[in-house]
Amino acid sequence: MAAEMAREEVMNTAAVAHAKTCLRCARRLANERMLSGIVAAAVAEDSERVAPPEVEKRLIAAFRKQLAASQPRRRALWTGAAVAAIAAAVIVTAVVSLHRTAEPPKAQVKPPQAYQEPVRVPVAVPAVREVRKPRLRTLRASRRNPVGPSKPQAMEADREHMTEFIPVFYDPEPIEQGQIVRVRLPRAALTAFGLPVNEEHAEEKIRADVLLGEDGLARAVRFVK
Amino acid sequence: MTEPTHLADDDLLRRMDSGDEAAFTTLYRRRHPAVYRFALQMSGSPSLAEEVTQEVFMTLLSHRASYDGSKGPLAAYLYGIARRQVWRRLALRRRQLPIPAPEDEDARTPESLIAHSQVERDLVRDEAVRGLRRAILALPARYREAVVLCDLHELTYVDAARVMGCAVGSVRSRLHRARALLSERMASRKSSSSGCLV
Incomplete structure (x- = not known):
């Protein structure tokens, strides 16, 4: 800015000096001054x-x-x-x-039936050796079943000692889905599955899980200690 | 509380936004003379200048958000609106301001631009100013606004370029050309006046 002003000043001085010798430019300069005024x-x-x-x-x-x-x-x-x-x-x-x-009902299961009426489990079952295990698929299916035991119940079940599921003999068709029902049976029922029984406690009740098929018939039993 | 008259334009605008009428009045009184004069000098019409002044401040009221202080001062923004308004109105009126012939110059001088209160002044000088006004009004519009903004309103080339929406170089060249035309016309007028007197 200062440089520009200085340059303009120099040019003005030069123009004025030139106008002193040039009549035409002197007239222009006079006109410019008049206009400015x-x-x-x-x-x-x-x-x-x-x-x-x-x-x-x-x-x-x-x-x-x-x-x-x-x-x-x-x-x-x-x-x-x-x-x-x-x-x-x-x-x-x-x-x-x-x-x-x-959301799918994660823990919505049937209320635990701790004391359901004892299921009639056929006791006239051959010895344990003759019993065939339920198919794995069936067991998995039963575990997947949403109406299985609730989570706290399952945790409790984990703490329990239980036998394998022992199938009942009349199981004609493998089941896709099932329902586990906790029941109490006379301890003597153990003998029907070829398990040892203490005669002194034969009259006592023992807990058991009964696997029921879709048709309501018992397919397998496990005993819980 | 600070008096509105001591506040900067942007502070007044902020107060105006919150409904402060005094701030608006202060801003109007501070900025409207330049707007009014610009419109009057560009058009030679007081009624047009009045319309333009009103429209400029109405625009400020209704389109407040269109002013961005970071892009330039409020004065330049108001000049910009005024310029558009003047051009639009001049185009609407389709009134080409004629270059006055030397013999009827006085008859064509807009009454509003004649300073009646200057009777005691030097008559020659007064006459010269009237002649200048007529010559300015007779300039092509682009040259005219360069002279009005840079010479009569004493804006810098940069500010004038911002208002005119062109490069600084364009302002310089238009102003140079405008001054040459004015100088030429004023000189010819002077010589013809001298001739008449003789």
Whole structure:
């Protein structure tokens, strides 16, 4: 900026010096000076010019009108925002509830039937050696069964000592799904499956899990200690 | 609380946004003379200048968000709106301001641009100013706005370029050409006046 001003100053000086020797340029320079003087006079005159006061009045009226119009709009904006927030909260709550409802019932099982009526388990079963194990698929299917024991119950079952499932002999068809029912049987029932029984406790009850097929018939039994 | 008159334009705008009428009034009184004069000098019409001034500040009120302080000062923004408004109105009126013939110059001088209060001044000087106004109004619009902004409003080339939406070099060249035309016309007018007197 300073360099530019200095350059202009040098050029002006040169121009003035040149105008002293050149008549045409001297006339141009005189015209320029005259123009500058008149422009300065015009600027001084114009400095007093302002718009009529009516313009200011009209603008202030417009300002007030706009302000009055914007206040309800601002209020409406806040109200709208509050309604939107409430609506969003309701929607989120509803979605969460629906999601929970739609989830597969992980632990929804039949209530444990700890003391169901004893199932009639055929006792006239051959010795244990003759008993064939239920197919693995059947057992897995029974474990997959959603109506199996609930988780806490399963944990409890894990702590228990139990025999393998001993199939009952009349099992005609392998089962795809089954239901385990905890029952109490006379300890003497152990003998029907070829298991040893303490004669002194023969009258006592013993816990057993009976695997029932879809048709309600017992397919296998395991004893729980 | 700070008096609005002591606040900068941007502070006044912020106050205006929060509904401060005094801030708006202060801003209007501070900035409207330049807008009004620009429109008047460009058009020679007080009614058009009044319309433009009102429209510029109405735009500021209704399209407040269109002003971005980081892009330039408020004054340049207002000049920009005023310029568009002037050009639009001049185009609508389709009124080409004629280059006045030397013999009827005085008759064509816009009444609003004649300083009646200057009767006690040097008559020659007064006459020269009137002649200058007529010559400016007779310039092509692009040259005219260069002279109005740079010479009458004393804007820098950079600010004028921002208002006119062109390069600084274009401002320089237009101004140079405009001054040459004005100088030429003023000189010819002077010589014809001298001739008349003789």
